[in-house]
Amino acid sequence: MEFDKSMEPGQAPTHSRLRKVDNIITKGVTLTGTNTKEDKFERFEQWLRENGAQFEMLELRAYEDDVSKHSVQFDNESCEEKKEIVKEDGANNNSSDDNKATEASEMRGVHANFSIPPNTVCVSVPRSCLITVEMGQGTEIGQAILNSDIDLDAPKHIFLMVYILWDRKVNGEKSFFKPYYDILPKTLQNMPIFWSLEELRYLQGSYLLAQITDRNEAITEDYHSICQIYPNFPNIASLDEFKWARMCVCSRNFGLQIDGHRTSALVPHADMLNHYRPRETKWTFDDERQSFTITTLQTIPSGAQVYDSYGQKCNHRFLLNYGFAVEDNREVDGFCPNEVSIELEVAQDDAIYDAKYEFWCRGESCAGNVLGNGGVSALAAAVAAAGAARANNMDTSAVVQSAMNAAAAFVESSQAINSIRKTRSRSLSSDNSVPLIKRIRVCVSNNENTRALFSMIRVLACNEAELNNMSASSTTSVGEAHCPGYMSRALLGLSASSMNHSLSPHAIAYHRTCRDVRHPVNIRNERAALKILLTTIGRTLELYPTSLVEDVQELKNFVEYPMFSNKRHAKIQVRGEKEVLHHFILWARSALDVISVIEKELEIERGIMEGKYSEEKLKNVPRFEYVVHAIEDEEGRGIHHTIVRYCVDVLGSLRREELKNMRRSNTATSL
Numbered sequence: 001m002e003f004d005k006s007m008e009p010g011q012a013p014t015h016s017r018l019r020k021v022d023n024i025i026t027k028g029v030t031l032t033g034t035n036t037k038e039d040k041f042e043r044f045e046q047w048l049r050e051n052g053a054q055f056e057m058l059e060l061r062a063y064e065d066d067v068s069k070h071s072v073q074f075d076n077e078s079c080e081e082k083k084e085i086v087k088e089d090g091a092n093n094n095s096s097d098d099n100k101a102t103e104a105s106e107m108r109g110v111h112a113n114f115s116i117p118p119n120t121v122c123v124s125v126p127r128s129c130l131i132t133v134e135m136g137q138g139t140e141i142g143q144a145i146l147n148s149d150i151d152l153d154a155p156k157h158i159f160l161m162v163y164i165l166w167d168r169k170v171n172g173e174k175s176f177f178k179p180y181y182d183i184l185p186k187t188l189q190n191m192p193i194f195w196s197l198e199e200l201r202y203l204q205g206s207y208l209l210a211q212i213t214d215r216n217e218a219i220t221e222d223y224h225s226i227c228q229i230y231p232n233f234p235n236i237a238s239l240d241e242f243k244w245a246r247m248c249v250c251s252r253n254f255g256l257q258i259d260g261h262r263t264s265a266l267v268p269h270a271d272m273l274n275h276y277r278p279r280e281t282k283w284t285f286d287d288e289r290q291s292f293t294i295t296t297l298q299t300i301p302s303g304a305q306v307y308d309s310y311g312q313k314c315n316h317r318f319l320l321n322y323g324f325a326v327e328d329n330r331e332v333d334g335f336c337p338n339e340v341s342i343e344l345e346v347a348q349d350d351a352i353y354d355a356k357y358e359f360w361c362r363g364e365s366c367a368g369n370v371l372g373n374g375g376v377s378a379l380a381a382a383v384a385a386a387g388a389a390r391a392n393n394m395d396t397s398a399v400v401q402s403a404m405n406a407a408a409a410f411v412e413s414s415q416a417i418n419s420i421r422k423t424r425s426r427s428l429s430s431d432n433s434v435p436l437i438k439r440i441r442v443c444v445s446n447n448e449n450t451r452a453l454f455s456m457i458r459v460l461a462c463n464e465a466e467l468n469n470m471s472a473s474s475t476t477s478v479g480e481a482h483c484p485g486y487m488s489r490a491l492l493g494l495s496a497s498s499m500n501h502s503l504s505p506h507a508i509a510y511h512r513t514c515r516d517v518r519h520p521v522n523i524r525n526e527r528a529a530l531k532i533l534l535t536t537i538g539r540t541l542e543l544y545p546t547s548l549v550e551d552v553q554e555l556k557n558f559v560e561y562p563m564f565s566n567k568r569h570a571k572i573q574v575r576g577e578k579e580v581l582h583h584f585i586l587w588a589r590s591a592l593d594v595i596s597v598i599e600k601e602l603e604i605e606r607g608i609m610e611g612k613y614s615e616e617k618l619k620n621v622p623r624f625e626y627v628v629h630a631i632e633d634e635e636g637r638g639i640h641h642t643i644v645r646y647c648v649d650v651l652g653s654l655r656r657e658e659l660k661n662m663r664r665s666n667t668a669t670s671l
Contacts, residue, residue, distance in 0.1 A: 041060055043179050043182070044060075044183045045060065045269075046179075048125065048129060051128055052126040052128070052129075053124060053268075054123070054124040057113055057114065058110050061108060061110070061111055110269075110272050111303060111306065112306055114302045115300065116296050116299065117299055118297060118298050118299055120295065122295070122296055122300075123269060123270055123292075124286075124291045125269060125291055126290065127290045127291060130268075133156050133264050134159075135163045139166045141166055142162050144226075144230040145159070150229060152222050153221070153222055154222075154246075156253075156263075156264040157253065158226075160265075161246055162226075164177075164249070164266075165237040165242070169237070184248055185248075188247050190323030190564075190569075191323045193216050193219070195566060199570065202566070203574060204544065205545065206316075207340075208319065208573060219246050223239050251323065252266055252271040253265065253266055254283070256284075257285060270283065273294070273308035274305065274307055276308075276309060277312070280298055281309075282297060294308070312331060313337060314338050314576075315573050319569055319570075323569075324564075324569055327555075327572060329576065336443065336444055338443055338579065339441040339577075340442060340576075341440070342439070342440055342442060342536060344437065344438050344439075344456050345437045346360050346460065352463070352467060356462070357436070359513075360436065360438070363513045440452055440453050442580060444640060445642060451518055452515045454518075456517075457529040458517045458526070462525055466521050466522070466525055520654045523598060523602070523655075526591075526654060527592065527595050530595070533588045534588045534589070540581060546574075548575065548579065586643060591646060591647055594624070597621075597623070598651065598654070598655045604621065605659065605662060624655055628647055628648045631647050
């Protein structure tokens, strides 16, 4: 599933909906006038009113003018927070992109007819106008899915899709929901799964390309799975129509609780609200009213666009699921949720490769499974068929041949489809082999993923003694919770051959997996880990055809990168990824500078203990306290607070521990 469906009614929305307009457009753009499109929207609104919906405070507007044809001038604010677009006289874009008109025709928003005070229910849509998961389950296709054992990528989405596709095909013009279907976008060219190869090239270097491939794969696999259990499905919808429905549902559905039951639903009119943070409205299903309601959280001025919040998300999720990227994707407190995928692996030439690789794989199934889930399923079917045939004294070869062919075909197709990901992975590897690569998404934050990243690079940087201390348990006879040692090791993903390895009785730390080394091992390891991080980020940045500086400059060109265009959204996405990568470059370099100071202090302290230096020696070198105070002074002026806290707290603690160990060792030697 792509989205968090655990939200309770009334909480900040994290549902999805198509968003093609990034900001309110009230100047320089012609709003819907008198034409057939307005008639379509009028019929839609009339249908809602006739069935009890209330939204008289709001007005639905479609933006007719192709804003991509005009250069746009902005203040320093993000276009997400800008309240109008202003044309520059004489500016023009002569792009011949055939999709521009289509994209513009899909742009619309909801505006306030008059000033709306806070805590006002501005939209109420009755239950009868909602399309729910249960309605899809009630169709013949839905029943076939429920009675089968097929594994679908997004089951709730599938049932909503099934209802739309079935209802449009079977009931057609007589469908109760026809006025709603008529206003749904006919094409979704802003969604990356529908981008052309030329548009996809704008994302070169980004892992989002692999996610787009994965999404297309998953949708295609779901379609063929349903066709297998419901042979008439191709007459209901083609694969292209299935993809269209998937992205309509993906970008529009609400996770609701109706009569105490959690479900998902499409809510006509409510799904027209565009995205804005911080949220200005909240929504829920009101059991007493038996209606879906939207309530204002603050005053909405007359004529202003009424927004929903799609939640705090990384731009890759906005782009993949909604078809847009936020120009300045920051929260009120300055936090930016944009992420980048960093790939890590054990170096092939590592002196302790085998031992390190085993710890790297601990807890995961990674022993060369080239079949993947689908191939394994087909192979399992072959084994089961052989067993059944053997039990009935039948020739097993003919029985299992088709299943074995399916497994082989799956492997072959997977290898071709995943070539983009493997090419990217190999470019980060030292040779043409692809060992287990751990991929982790990080943002500018000291969150769980950042801590896991530092844990993994510490493992990659460790020497044999450090690895033994990390991975060796203090006992081999009894495992955790008094389980036998062999069972405990098996549960942790350790091979049987590793059980004979001698374990140090003085192991100072024991970590379940490579993600658990949450504190520096020692000063040597931390320096080596930071260098690995710099090298990894450097390789990642090399995958992009342009630099961060170039991206920033290019986004100032609204002629070459028109507002709302796929090209601009792609550029915003890759720029955001590079911003995170450069944050970690600054982190690593700043930390390495501090470590150099600590190492110099330790060297002098050791010399003083050995009688090589006098105390005066320490007065002539930069001290840790001086350096970190200088870094603290820069906090907020170029150095992020996560870097400051790491240098002050983490490295400060490591310094104290190293000094303590040194003095303890010196005392023991003196005795």
